[in-house]
Amino acid sequence: MTGEELFEKLSKFGLSPYEIKVYKTLLLNGPQTSTSIVSTAGVPQPRVYDLFNNLLTKGLIEISPGKKKIYRAVPVDVALTRIIGEMTSYRDELSEFIKSSEPETTKYNPYLWYMDNINLIREQMKNMVMNAQSEIIVSLRLPLLRYLDKYLLDAAERGISVIITVFPDSDRYDISQLVTKAVIKRRPGISPEIMIMDRDEAIVYVDNISTKTKYAIDFQEQEMIHIINYYYYNVVWKPSIYISKFQIKDSWGFKTSWISCEAINVFMNNGYRLTGHVIGDTQNGEVNISGNIKGTDVIPGYKNSYLIETDERVFTVGGRLTRIEDIRMDLLELHAEKIQQ
Template identity: 20%
Template structure:
């Protein structure tokens, strides 16, 4: 079994190679650290670099300003501190990264401008697995400040139950919660808060809307969902459908109530 120290050493040596050092150069520099002035023979032994190559490796490291060499006999060398030795390399990489970021930003602007000129606007959404969906519902319920609207079938109802404690708290804090349950759902007042405004209809797709901005749509298999952050066209369409269904339900309930009153007067 490989020890943690061995794994860490390999990661450090790999990092040195990514910084531009060869395998032998990385090993020699790493084994020089913390030893002060030592002979070329000693460093060849501790770094497992062939003695025939150690002098050429040390000279390469000297040219890269990573070691200091005393050319008196016996030849002695020591490492330059990593912070000092790699400062120029770090600056070089940082300049490259900053330049790449600027290039990517310019490319993104070109892409967005081209799409706008064609009347196209790019939007993104996230696909969550079942476990992440449950956690995201709990998180969004907890963070809601104004409203939670949902259309849910029995599967969505099961997921909602996982956030019952958060629902109670957000309702107490003033968030309005309206849920249209599928006719097949069984609402349990002992599990979900009484303060939830609820209606019933035929619901096939589970949709949650938080603060009129975050929207979570569950697929029918119940294995994943789509999380959309938007206050534009897609969300407004879904919200209008919710409001229409909610208001139609109220009208139907009013008609039923009027019918019952009429029958009682006969």
């Protein structure tokens, strides 16, 4: 950033272009008379005293006593710290007033963000991958697969469960490294590109053929995420064919019940004993339990749940918005151990 651009940012503190010129001149050249300032700063002579009064009011300059006035700048750290303090105090006062003035019931406005710029869309997807805590579910065509490849690989290497559906165009790209770290399926045909992070945020990227436009919607609304997750599972995931399945590692972390059930079935069918740690909610509040995974209970289009046995009892566990299971899952940490023959 150039010095000129740096000083222009003083406009954020309420300074006009001429006020910035005067303050900059005094900061860089030291105390001066009004005549000298007019010459050095390049401001109109008739305006200069108004500018001085404004800068005095804002606490940015000082004037010497006596008949011959000398003007000097208040140091940046002193002047701007005072302004920032006043702005912070005003912010807190205004926020408190708005909060106290809100009606008791307010309209719920879900978070929705419309994006029609491919660079913005892919950067948002990249940020979601980088910020994931447990799980990334995604379907990608070749251009976004190329761009997000290394970030998805990094996520898998730091322990995130990375679930990917690719399309036929991926045959033109080497995904051999991802195959060793992520769970990947290939769908026979194209469908919308979707990303779901930790069941907390989702992006749907749409290629509208009729209008020849591309756009994406980013949202953090649980019911909408549930619908998109359901669509992904039934329309994108189920018709697809495995390229790489769930591999043995220290633990898998899941936020989504159908992925949990899929992993449980894969491991059990290959002779593994499973234990799990579940964090979730019941009708009586939060639960945090550990036990042996006993199997799954899946009815297509109705439920994807699994059973965990503790010293107390056997619990059924479903998705975050489930209505019929004992526990609404927020997180499953799954551990697999090969059964000795």
